[in-house]
Amino acid sequence: DAGITQSPRHKVTETGTPVTLRCHQTENHRYMYWYRQDPGHGLRLIHYSYGVKDTDKGEVSDGYSVSRSKTEDFLLTLESATSSQTSVYFCAISESYGTGFGAEAFFGQGTRLTVV
Amino acid sequence: GQQVMQIPQYQHVQEGEDFTTYCNSSTTLSNIQWYKQRPGGHPVFLIQLVKSGEVKKQKRLTFQFGEAKKNSSLHITATQTTDVGTYFCAARERSNDYKLSFGAGTTVTVRA
Numbered sequence: 077d078a079g080i081t082q083s084p085r086h087k088v089t090e091t092g093t094p095v096t097l098r099c100h101q102t103e104n105h106r107y108m109y110w111y112r113q114d115p116g117h118g119l120r121l122i123h124y125s126y127g128v129k130d131t132d133k134g135e136v137s138d139g140y141s142v143s144r145s146k147t148e149d150f151l152l153t154l155e156s157a158t159s160s161q162t163s164v165y166f167c168a169i170s171e172s173y174g175t176g177f178g179a180e181a182f183f184g185q186g187t188r189l190t191v192v
Numbered sequence: 193g194q195q196v197m198q199i200p201q202y203q204h205v206q207e208g209e210d211f212t213t214y215c216n217s218s219t220t221l222s223n224i225q226w227y228k229q230r231p232g233g234h235p236v237f238l239i240q241l242v243k244s245g246e247v248k249k250q251k252r253l254t255f256q257f258g259e260a261k262k263n264s265s266l267h268i269t270a271t272q273t274t275d276v277g278t279y280f281c282a283a284r285e286r287s288n289d290y291k292l293s294f295g296a297g298t299t300v301t302v303r304a
Contacts, residue, residue: 109292116201118280118296119235126290135293166234174289175223180237181282181292 079103082167082184089191095154097187099167101147107170108150109181110134110142112163119166125150126173157191164188195219196283198295205271206303213298215264215281222284224257224264229297230277273302 079102089095099108107126111119111134121134123142131142139161141153154161165188168181196217205211215224223242227235239248241257241264248255254267268275278297285291 107290111294116296118198118278119282119294121291121293124291132290134291168235168292170292174284175240175242179223179284180225180240181227181235182237183234186234 080167080169080182080184082165082187084187085185086188087190089157089189091158091191092156095157095189097152097154097165097167097189099150099152099169099184101150101169103169103171103182104147105169105171105182106147107173108144109168109170110140110150110152111166111168112136112161113166113186114163122152122165154189157189159191162189162191195285195293196221196224196281196295198281198298200298201296203298203300204303205275205300207271207273209271210267210269211271211300212265212267213279213300215266215283215295217262217283219262220286221261222286222289224261225282225292226255226264226266227280227282227294228277229280233277235280235294268300271300271302273304276300276302 081100109124110122120136125131125144167184225240226238229235246257252269278299280297282294
């Protein structure tokens with residue numbers, strides 16, 4: 077498996093509190109992604125990064141922010157957690173983009189977040 | 193919304209039978225990737241298709257990219273219990289191929 081570590085692996089938090097999930101990679105890959113997985117919706121892209129300090133929104137970015145100050149770390153913050161943000165969150169990395177070699181994504185083990 | 197639509201959402205298969213899952217887009221895709229997620233696990237890359245009409249095989253799995261690069265299929269022959277899981281297609285748009293979007297997946301169960 078690619079060197080991707082997500083932390084924490086499990087978290088229970090209260091509605092209205094901020095939460096930060098961390099994705100750490102040791103592969104030196106430029107591209108990083110945050111997805112959430114919910115039954116019936118598959119994997120939905122929250123935010124992605126194409127370099128240090130370069131990030132953009134995905135399909136379901138409302139209520140989430142990200143930061144990437146170093147190549148190896150991509151942080152996802154729920155500014156004020158809501159019950160609708162209860163989900164499994166996956167981080168992924170890729171070496172390149174487009175159609176070339178290395179464009180496939182490697183996933184972390186996931187973080188199960190419950191907002192009560 | 194999601195860029196690619198997958199059908200069916202669920203596939204219940206008798207062991208030994210064949211099945212096909214489909215991935216469709218309203219826009220022309222730069223490429224298509226397929227992933228498999230075992231129950232309780234994380235998605236794992238299977239294959240990437242880039243060329244119009246491309247067909248690739250991995251043992252009992254056959255992947256196809258449509259001529260117009262708007263659809264793709266995954267066909268599994270002689271299904272085994274090891275094929276259980278959720279299969280996702282993922283795609284990058286020509287207008288922004290930094291962004292990798294996934295379909296909703298096809299969840300496969302196998303009756304022994």
